[in-house]
Amino acid sequence: xxxxxxxxxxxxxxGWAAIRQTWSDxxxxxxxxxxxxxxxxxxxxxxIAGLYPxxxxxxxxAVAGLGYRLARRQSPRSALVGIAVVAVCAxxxxxxxxxxxxxxxxxxxxxxxxxxxxxxxxxxxxxxxxILNRVTGGPRDWYRNRALRRVHxxxxxxxIAINMVNAAVQVIFYGRGDTVVLAVAHVATGPVxxxxxxxxxxAVRATLARQPEAG
Numbered sequence: 725x726x727x728x729x730x731x732x733x734x735x736x737x738x739g740w741a742a743i744r745q746t747w748s749d750x751x752x753x754x755x756x757x758x759x760x761x762x763x764x765x766x767x768x769x770x771x772i773a774g775l776y777p778x779x780x781x782x783x784x785x786a787v788a789g790l791g792y793r794l795a796r797r798q799s800p801r802s803a804l805v806g807i808a809v810v811a812v813c814a815x816x817x818x819x820x821x822x823x824x825x826x827x828x829x830x831x832x833x834x835x836x837x838x839x840x841x842x843x844x845x846x847x848x849x850x851x852x853x854x855i856l857n858r859v860t861g862g863p864r865d866w867y868r869n870r871a872l873r874r875v876h877x878x879x880x881x882x883x884i885a886i887n888m889v890n891a892a893v894q895v896i897f898y899g900r901g902d903t904v905v906l907a908v909a910h911v912a913t914g915p916v917x918x919x920x921x922x923x924x925x926x927a928v929r930a931t932l933a934r935q936p937e938a939g
Contacts, residue, residue, distance in 0.1 A: 743919055752918070755802070758789040760911040762810045763827075767907045770823045778823065779814045786810040824898055827906040830913075831898045834891035841884045848873070850880035852924050860928040871931050879924040886916055 747753070762782040770778035790803035809829065817826040844851040849867045853876035857866045866872045890909060897905040 743922055745922070747915075747919075756911075756915055758792065758803070759806060759914050761789065762786045762806065763907040763910050766826055767823075767903045770903065775817065775821070775823055779817055779826070782810050782826070783814055822901070823903050824901045824906065827894070827898060827903065827910060830910045831891070831894040831906070834887040834894065837887045838884055838891070841880050841887070845877065845880060850876035851883065852876045852879040852921075856921065856924060856928065860925050860932070862928060862932060869935075871935065872928060875924070875927045875931050879920065879927070882920060883917070886920070 762785045765785050766778045766782040768778075769781040786803070786807045789806060790800055793800050793803045812829050813826045816828050817823065819825070820828075841851050844854060850873065853862075853866055853873065856876075857864075862872055863869065866876075890913060893909050894906060897909070
């Protein structure tokens with residue numbers, strides 16, 4: 725049985741089924757909590773004790789997340805990325821001397837993602853295809869397949885729209901110095917894109933299932 729058959733057999737029946745499957749896994753919620761903890765704790769400690777204790781609390785929380793993953797024998801990759809992001813955010817906050825500085829980099833990230841998505845569309849290889857093709861069991865030349873490219877074009881366009889909203893929210897509330905809203909926007913990014921990925925995978929596998937097998 726080839727890779728495409730495996731992909732078809734494993735695929736949820738619909739987008740809603742994919743969303744339910746994605747968020748029915750307790751480990752998914754734990755991962756979201758671990759990713760959210762540094763930002764949320766930073767805001768809470770900053771309100772109580774000030775900027776520098778908040779930076780320390782965020783850093784320790786990120787390290788604790790890594791410890792949790794290592795103790796569970798899970799891949800430390802996301803925790804290491806989280807530590808790197810928190811470290812950069814902490815440095816910016818310390819240099820600026822402002823709590824909102826902790827969220828400067830997360831505020832800029834959506835603009836970078838939008839540019840990458842647009843570039844991938846102009847290249848006729850929409851970003852979700854570059855990232856997810858192997859997961860979905862698609863062919864190597866997926867970008868030559870009109871139906872698959874259309875699915876990834878829609879998904880990548882959705883990612884652009886999500887990032888535009890995210891960027892607008894973060895720019896507005898960064899200007900206001902509202903760290904609570906900035907933290908919530910930062911935390912919400914992960915679940916929103918995890919949902920988009922789940923739905924995209926289902927859509928791609930459904931498209932593959934409607935096409936004749938090569939060979």
